[in-house]
Amino acid sequence: MDRLARFIVEKRKFFLGLFMLVLAISVLLAPMVRVNYDLTRYLPGDMQISKAISVMEREFGLKGSAQVMVEESNIPRALLFKDKLEHVSGVNQVLWLDDFADVTKPLALIDRDLVEDYYKEGHALFQVIFDEGDHSLKTGSAIQKIEELNDGKIYLRGPAADAFRLRQTATSEVMVIILLVIPIFLLILILSTSSWIEPVLFIAAIGVSILINMGTNALVGEISYITQTTAGLIQFAVTMDYSIFLLHRFGEERAKGVETKAAMINALKHSFSAISASSLTTIAGFAALMFMRYGIGFDMGLVLAKGVALSLLSVLLLLPALVITFEKAIERSHHRPFMPNLKKFARVVLRLRVILPAVALLLPVAYLAQGSNHFLYGGEAVTPQTEMEDVFGRYNPLILMVPSGSIQRESALSAALGDLDGVKDVQALVTVADSSIPREMIPQDIVDNFQSERYSRLTVLLDTGIESAASFAAVGSIRETANRYYPGQFLMVGSSPAVSD
Incomplete structure (x- = not known):
C-alpha cells in the first residue's frame, strides 16, 4: 500500500487532469441520458400485464390518452374547441358527443347517459388520443400546447396527463431537494472539520464523482426517472464520510509535524482499509438490488453501485491532489473545532446500557408494526385531484x-x-x-x-x-x-x- 500511496501523491497532477477530462466528457454526455417515466416497463417479462402491453403495442400501438374538460361551454363552443384540439401537433384523434350522436338535435332527444358522459352542467369533456405513447416527449409537448389554448379554464387528466405532470414534478422537485439538502450537508461537514476550505474540497471531490456518474449513465442505455432524480443525493449521502476519514487522518499526520506530501501518503495508507471496506459493503448492498425481479432494482442498483465506486476513486485519487494543491489555503482558514466534547454524553450512554434489553423487546413489535405501512406504487400520489371529478366522476x-x-x-x-x-x-x-x-x-x-x-x-x-x-x-x-x-x-x-x- 505504501508504493500505491506514493504513486498517487507523486502522480497527483496526472490524476487531477484525468478527472477533469472525464468530467468534461461526462458533462457533454449528461444531456444524452435517456430517462424512462413508464414504470410498467420494469415489470418482469413473464407477468401477464407485460405480455398484454406487448400484444397491445403490436395490435393497436401504444397511443397515449387523456381527458380534457372545458368550463362554461355550449355545443357550438365545444365543437369549435374540438376542432382546435384536433389541430394540436401530436394529437391523433379527439372523441366527443358528436361522434356518437347528432348534436344538431335537442339534447333532450339523445340518450341522457350518453350526453352526460361528454357534456354536463355546462362542462364539455373530450377524449384525446395522441400519436405516441403516454410517456412520449411528443405527447408531453401536445399536452402543454393544450393547456395553453385560450379557451377559458382547461383541465386535463388521464395516463398521458399524469405522465406529463410526473415529468414536470421530477424535474422541478429535485432542484428544491438539492437546495434544501446541500446546506445540511455543508453544516455536517463544517462541524466535522477544522477548516473552512475542507468542506468545499469534500463537495468538489464527491461532486465530480456524481457528475461523472450522471454522465456515464448515457452508456447504460436508459434509466428510470426515480434513479435520475435520487441517485446523486443518495451517492453524496452514503459516500461523504470517505472524505472525512481521509482528511481527519491527514490532519493528524500534519499535527505531528509531518511534511504535506508525506502526511498524505501516511493518511492514504492508514485510511485505505476503512474507506475501501465501507465502500465495498455499500457497493455490495446496491448490487443486491440488481437481482430484484422488478427491473427498477437493476436500474437503481447499477447506477448507485457505479456511483459509490466512482466516489471511492475520487476520494483516493482526486481528493489528495486537491488537498495538496490547496494545503496553504486550508491552513489559513483553520478554525477551532465546532463539534462538542462527547465524553459526558458517552458516560450517560454507558449508564443507560441497562435499558438495552427493553429495547430488544420492542424489536418484535416494530417488526410486526412495519407490516401496517401503506405504500403507493403508482403515480396517483403526485397527481392532483381536479374539478373534473366533481363534474364527471x-x-x-x-x-x-x-x-x-x-x-x-x-x-x-x-x-x-x-x-x-x-x-x-x-x-x-x-x-x-x-x-x-x-x-x-x-x-x-x-x-x-x-x-x-x-x-x-x-x-x-x-x-x-x-x-x-x-x-x-x-x-x-x-x-x-x-x-x-x-x-x-x-x-x-x-x-x-x-x-x-
Whole structure:
C-alpha cells in the first residue's frame, strides 16, 4: 500500500487532469441520458400485464390518452374547441358527443347517459388520443400546447396527463431537494472539520464523482426517472464520510509535524482499509438490488453501485491532489473545532446500557408494526385531484383485449362488465355502434380504435381510485367475468392492474 500511496501523491497532477477530462466528457454526455417515466416497463417479462402491453403495442400501438374538460361551454363552443384540439401537433384523434350522436338535435332527444358522459352542467369533456405513447416527449409537448389554448379554464387528466405532470414534478422537485439538502450537508461537514476550505474540497471531490456518474449513465442505455432524480443525493449521502476519514487522518499526520506530501501518503495508507471496506459493503448492498425481479432494482442498483465506486476513486485519487494543491489555503482558514466534547454524553450512554434489553423487546413489535405501512406504487400520489371529478366522476381506465370475431360474446361481456361494482362505463365497438349496423358502415378510425385483425379492445372505466381496495376488487371481478366469456384468452392493461400485480 505504501508504493500505491506514493504513486498517487507523486502522480497527483496526472490524476487531477484525468478527472477533469472525464468530467468534461461526462458533462457533454449528461444531456444524452435517456430517462424512462413508464414504470410498467420494469415489470418482469413473464407477468401477464407485460405480455398484454406487448400484444397491445403490436395490435393497436401504444397511443397515449387523456381527458380534457372545458368550463362554461355550449355545443357550438365545444365543437369549435374540438376542432382546435384536433389541430394540436401530436394529437391523433379527439372523441366527443358528436361522434356518437347528432348534436344538431335537442339534447333532450339523445340518450341522457350518453350526453352526460361528454357534456354536463355546462362542462364539455373530450377524449384525446395522441400519436405516441403516454410517456412520449411528443405527447408531453401536445399536452402543454393544450393547456395553453385560450379557451377559458382547461383541465386535463388521464395516463398521458399524469405522465406529463410526473415529468414536470421530477424535474422541478429535485432542484428544491438539492437546495434544501446541500446546506445540511455543508453544516455536517463544517462541524466535522477544522477548516473552512475542507468542506468545499469534500463537495468538489464527491461532486465530480456524481457528475461523472450522471454522465456515464448515457452508456447504460436508459434509466428510470426515480434513479435520475435520487441517485446523486443518495451517492453524496452514503459516500461523504470517505472524505472525512481521509482528511481527519491527514490532519493528524500534519499535527505531528509531518511534511504535506508525506502526511498524505501516511493518511492514504492508514485510511485505505476503512474507506475501501465501507465502500465495498455499500457497493455490495446496491448490487443486491440488481437481482430484484422488478427491473427498477437493476436500474437503481447499477447506477448507485457505479456511483459509490466512482466516489471511492475520487476520494483516493482526486481528493489528495486537491488537498495538496490547496494545503496553504486550508491552513489559513483553520478554525477551532465546532463539534462538542462527547465524553459526558458517552458516560450517560454507558449508564443507560441497562435499558438495552427493553429495547430488544420492542424489536418484535416494530417488526410486526412495519407490516401496517401503506405504500403507493403508482403515480396517483403526485397527481392532483381536479374539478373534473366533481363534474364527471373519477377516471381510472383499463383496457381489456379479447379475441375478435364474436359480436354476441363481446356484447354479453360488455353488458356483464357494466353491471360490476366499481365499473362506471364500458366502451367497445359493440357499445358505440349498434351490433346490427354492418362494420363497413362505421367510420374506419372508430373501428381501428376498438378492433384489430386478432383482437377486440374494450375500455373499462372504473369509478375508483387507482390504488385502493375498491379498485383491486374491481380488477378481480373484471378478470373473473372476462375469464367466464373468454377462458384464458383475455389480456388486461391499466394502472390498477399493474399496481395490483
